Amino acid sequence: MFYRYLVIFLFFGGSQVYADAGNLGVKQIRKDLAAEIVDIEVIELHESTSDKITTVTYTGIPLESLLQYLYPREWKEFDGEVHFHALDGYLSIVDAEKARQGTAYMAFARADGKPFVIDNNHQQEHDVPLGPFYLVWDNVKNQGQQESNSYAWPYQVYRVALVSDAMLLKLQPVAASPSVEAGFDAYKDNCLSCHNINGFGGKKFGMDLREAIKGRSRSDLRDWIDNPVAINRFTAMPPLDPGITGENRERVINQIIDYLQAN
Numbered sequence: 247m248f249y250r251y252l253v254i255f256l257f258f259g260g261s262q263v264y265a266d267a268g269n270l271g272v273k274q275i276r277k278d279l280a281a282e283i284v285d286i287e288v289i290e291l292h293e294s295t296s297d298k299i300t301t302v303t304y305t306g307i308p309l310e311s312l313l314q315y316l317y318p319r320e321w322k323e324f325d326g327e328v329h330f331h332a333l334d335g336y337l338s339i340v341d342a343e344k345a346r347q348g349t350a351y352m353a354f355a356r357a358d359g360k361p362f363v364i365d366n367n368h369q370q371e372h373d374v375p376l377g378p379f380y381l382v383w384d385n386v387k388n389q390g391q392q393e394s395n396s397y398a399w400p401y402q403v404y405r406v407a408l409v410s411d412a413m414l415l416k417l418q419p420v421a422a423s424p425s426v427e428a429g430f431d432a433y434k435d436n437c438l439s440c441h442n443i444n445g446f447g448g449k450k451f452g453m454d455l456r457e458a459i460k461g462r463s464r465s466d467l468r469d470w471i472d473n474p475v476a477i478n479r480f481t482a483m484p485p486l487d488p489g490i491t492g493e494n495r496e497r498v499i500n501q502i503i504d505y506l507q508a509n
Contacts, residue, residue: 270404272354272378275307275315282311285357288382291399292366304382306353309345316406324408330381331405335449337439338381338400342408349388352403353380364401369482370475379403400439417443419508429505432498436486450482456506464503471499 276283286304293300313321313328328345330338340350354377355362362376380401418430440450451458459467469476472495474483490498 270378270406275312276354279307279311279315282307284308284351286351286353286382286384287386289385290364291385292364292368295367301386303357304351304353304380305355305357306351306379306382308348309350309352309381310348312352313345313406317408320408326408326410326413329407329409330400330403331407332400333402333404335440335452336400336402337448338398338403339409339434339438340381340398349384351382351384353382354378368484371482374401376401413446417446419505422508423504425501425504426508428498429501429503429508432502433505436498437502440483459506464500467503467506468499471502 283305284307286306287301288304290300290302293302317324324342326342328340328342330340332338344350361373362380363373364376365372366374381399381403383398419426422430437455438447440448441455442449442451443455445454447455470483471486473485474481475485486495486499
């Protein structure tokens with residue numbers, strides 16, 4: 247059996263649980279879950295554009311099977327969030343209910359034997375290594391997945407952790423206004439993957455985000471969130487989800503700023 251560094255921290259005064267399965271070993275997991283290995287054809291969101299759809303067939307393991315393997319006792323009753331930690335500091339978050347739907351796979355190779363790399367056109371990065379694991383979604387057979395964005399497709403995943411909702415709520419200010427509460431939700435969906443607050447979140451941008459924005463005007467923050475490459479063409483920061491448009495886009499941007507500037 248794969249040797250897991252399984253650590254569970256119980257925080258006094260509540261039911262908050264953080265379970266960390268440690269580093270994922272591809273070789274051992276492939277051996278232990280050999281019967282679960284499948285090929286999955288997907289529309290590759292990192293490489294596809296509005297003008298050209300790219301499909302790739304990957305080899306991997308159903309996410310549900312991997313989570314049952316990593317957490318034989320915890321996963322069955324868990325109802326929080328699954329966090330996927332990447333080597334480049336990126337953090338992807340998937341609700342446990344969605345993870346159980348059977349449309350996600352942890353890929354570890356291309357089925358055609360080509361190098362396990364990708365061109366991330368949205369972040370101007372080329373030949374990016376995808377291993378150890380790459381979380382992909384069956385958006386060919388399950389067309390509803392085609393509406394999702396590439397933020398939910400983390401690559402270089404080396405760790406999978408179970409995180410309770412209570413832990414995330416600690417990031418929300420006490421007695422928050424409706425706009426700050428909405429901004430907190432928008433921050434989780436659009437910013438937490440790369441940025442951290444009080445050490446919690448992605449580490450692609452190492453500095454605490456609230457510290458980093460001190461002294462910046464709302465106008466500056468608005469432009470950065472909306473279209474960062476227009477300010478710095480060399481930045482790897484993607485724009486706010488292009489699916490958020492018009493008045494709703496302005497509202498979401500302002501809500502995120504309200505949350506970031508809240509005490």
